[in-house]
Amino acid sequence: MDQKVSTLEVELQHVKEENNALRLMLEDQRRKYKNLQSYLLEIKNNVHNLDTNKRTRLKEFPTAKKPLQVYVRTHPNDDSLIIKDGYEWRKYGQKVTKDNASPRAYFRCSMAPNCSAKKKVQRSVYDRSIIVATYDGEHNHDDESFLPSSSTPKDSFLPLTIIQNYKEALNIDHALSTNKKPCKDIMDYGNNNKNNMKIEEYVSSLMNDPEFTVTIAEAVAHSIIAQPKQQCLNLNLGLPQ
DNA sequence: CGTCTTTGACCCGCGC
DNA sequence: GCGCGGGTCAAAGACG
16 A cells, blocks of 8 residues: 555656646747747848947948848857858958847958958847848849859758748748748749849848748748647747757 | 958947 | 947967
8 A cells, every 4th residue: 555655656746747847848938939929020120120229330331221131040059150141251350239148240241352242140139049140232243153053952042041941940831832922932042043133132022021921920820830739848949948 | 371260459420 | 528339450369
């Protein structure tokens, strides 16, 4: 009898521990979900207004055009700020900004000596596994020579990288399988960029496409809702622990 | 040895 | 006018 009681007590202890672990996981997923919501909000606002309360150095960034911002999800353990976007960049500075503990790196295009293109790269304040790249200035050199060949999509450049990472993080297959226009366009672009459209132009068109944002949001929602119960505790969103 | 990265100093526009 | 803070410079170190 005592042995039975003892066994039950052990089982009860296990259940309590499991319950505690599940509660922690649930809290963790809630936090991830909240992070994701913030991230989506960031995309929707097209975060160009992140800097609206700060002065803009027109001298260094003379372009009047809205700077292009691009988001790339990386492996959570990857601390580098390197993005494969088809251009060669030379780092010329790094700063820790007030609103983000992650350092911001400054890059210049090194493919032409007088190229005015620059980019700032910083991890998202909401999700450190996401890199936010802000492109400024125009490339003033021929980019035909360095565009990766369509036969090597693995090493391809920005849009494909974004999509591959979204797929990995958010199970975006659902979004792509819906064959909605923005997603179909992305796949077409990744597979055969017939128009040789400039990367900045293409990403800019995506960022300005409300349908793209909506489709991504739907993919996120689907990823959260459609998981079986067991997996709901581990959505594998790729967000930091 | 050349190229690239790091990092502290400096510049300068903006808000108060 | 002054301080803050983002962006750039450039010397020194790292690396291949």
